[in-house]
Structures are given as C-alpha cells and as structure tokens.
Amino acid sequence: MQLAGERERPGLEDRSPPLRIQIASSIKAAIVRGEWGFGAHLIEVETAARLGVSRIPVREAFQVLASEGWVDLRSNHGAFVHRPTAREIDEVFSVRTALESEAASQLARRVHLGHVSSDEIGLLRRIFENGRADIAHGISSDVVDHNAELHSCIVRLADNKVLASFTSSIEERVRWYFAAIAVRRAPASWEEHAGVIEAIERGNSEESRERMWMHCDRSRLGLITLDLATPENQVASTGDLDRFEDLCVEAQESKG
Numbered sequence: 001m002q003l004a005g006e007r008e009r010p011g012l013e014d015r016s017p018p019l020r021i022q023i024a025s026s027i028k029a030a031i032v033r034g035e036w037g038f039g040a041h042l043i044e045v046e047t048a049a050r051l052g053v054s055r056i057p058v059r060e061a062f063q064v065l066a067s068e069g070w071v072d073l074r075s076n077h078g079a080f081v082h083r084p085t086a087r088e089i090d091e092v093f094s095v096r097t098a099l100e101s102e103a104a105s106q107l108a109r110r111v112h113l114g115h116v117s118s119d120e121i122g123l124l125r126r127i128f129e130n131g132r133a134d135i136a137h138g139i140s141s142d143v144v145d146h147n148a149e150l151h152s153c154i155v156r157l158a159d160n161k162v163l164a165s166f167t168s169s170i171e172e173r174v175r176w177y178f179a180a181i182a183v184r185r186a187p188a189s190w191e192e193h194a195g196v197i198e199a200i201e202r203g204n205s206e207e208s209r210e211r212m213w214m215h216c217d218r219s220r221l222g223l224i225t226l227d228l229a230t231p232e233n234q235v236a237s238t239g240d241l242d243r244f245e246d247l248c249v250e251a252q253e254s255k256g
Contacts, residue, residue, distance in 0.1 A: 112203030
C-alpha cells in the first residue's frame with residue numbers, strides 16, 4: 001500500500017499534509033475497500049510495516065480515524081475497525097435512499113425532456129455491463145467499484161449540484177457498508193440496477209424514484225440483518241436470511 005501524497009522533493013513539505021493524515025487516509029481507503037473487515041484488529045506494528053513507516057505516526061493516525069468514527073480504540077487492546085450499529089446503518093441509508101431516489105427521478109425527468117444525450121445514457125449502460133461481467137466471472141472488489149461508479153453516474157447526470165454535494169458527503173460510508181455485503185447482494189443488486197436504468201431510459205420519473213428507493217432499502221435491510229460480530233461478516237443464519245426476505249416484502253408493501 002502506498003501513502004497518498006508522499007514527499008519526494010524537499011520543496012513540497014509545506015504543501016503536503018502531515019504524515020499522520022497521509023497514513024490515516026491510506027488506512028481509511030483500505031477499510032473502505034474491505035481489506036479490513038468490521039471489528040478487525042489493526043495491530044500497530046503490522047500496520048506500520050505494511051505502510052513502511054514507524055509506529056508513532058501510525059498510533060497518531062489511529063487517533064485521527066477514531067475521531068472520525070472509522071476506528072475504535074480500546075484501552076490495553078489497541079485499535080479495531082469500527083463495527084457500525086444498526087442505527088448507524090439506518091441513519092446513513094435513510095439519507096442515501098432519499099437522495100438517490102430523488103437523483104434517479106430527476107435524471108429520468110431530464111431524459112423525458114431531452115436534456116440527456118445518448119452518449120451519457122450509454123456511459124451508464126457501460127458501467128452496468130462492466131459490473132454484470134464481473135459478477136458473471138466471480139465476485140471481486142471491482143464490483144464494489146462499479147457499484148459506486150454507477151450510483152455516482154446517476155447522481156452526476158441528474159445535474160443537481162446541491163444533491164450531488166450531499167450525496168458525496170456519505171459516499172465513503174455507503175461504499176464501505178456495501179463492501180461487507182457485496183458477495184451476497186451483488187447479483188440481486190445488479191438486477192435492481194437494470195430496473196432503475198430501464199425506468200430512467202423511459203423517462204419515467206416516478207418509476208425511477210420507486211425502483212431506486214427499493215434498491216437502496218434492500219441494501220439497508222441486508223446490512224441490518226448482517227451478523228457484524230462474525231469475522232467473515234456474513235449473514236448469521238438461515239433465520240436471518242428469511243427475516244431479510246420478509247423485511248423486503250414488508251418494505252415493498254408499505255410503499256404500495
């Protein structure tokens with residue numbers, strides 16, 4: 001792993017962030033990618049060796065990450081990747097659902113008015129197809145990247161700067177959470193993406209809003225029913241899987 005913004009020339013010191021911030025940024029990026037799962041122990045000496053730095057700035061970086069909610073510091077035990085609570089997940093996804101369902105609706109409206117080019121819709125389709133190809137060849141971290149790229153593209157094409165600004169403020173958290181359920185959620189998630197894109201292409205703003213709302217809410221429910229205490233971050237039991245499906249049905253009925 002390389003540190004962002006490493007200093008290579010003497011004249012850059014005053015423009016580069018402090019080393020602890022660079023290290024914190026690199027650790028956070030690895031957490032968001034799912035390289036360290038929820039609750040993973042971040043061993044100071046191993047992290048320092050991985051990054052090629054001394055232990056002191058790593059310790060300082062842990063403090064930075066703890067202040068931002070990415071890491072939990074436990075007395076006499078060290079640093080651990082934060083394990084989000086159901087409430088935290090619900091808060092992030094309730095905001096995401098509202099923002100992205102509105103983005104899908106506004107994009108569909110722009111399509112209906114002829115304000116979106118075929119090249120722009122083509123880009124959305126290509127991102128979708130790239131993700132579907134990755135799923136067909138076995139789930140990988142690329143699926144998480146394509147998922148984030150697809151959602152970002154919808155927000156960008158909606159052409160609402162305020163909506164885009166609010167969405168970007170939670171983008172890292174959403175990406176982090178999705179990485180934990182990508183293996184289980186990706187196939188169904190891509191089917192849902194297909195429905196969202198088709199509604200957008202038809203210029204149907206209400207259907208686009210509805211489909212994106214359901215898509216985001218299914219991811220929220222998938223995370224809430226995840227057993228975050230297990231090292232593998234998998235759904236705890238068949239009962240939880242059944243409960244997840246029941247919750248999805250309930251959510252669908254409540255929207256009807």
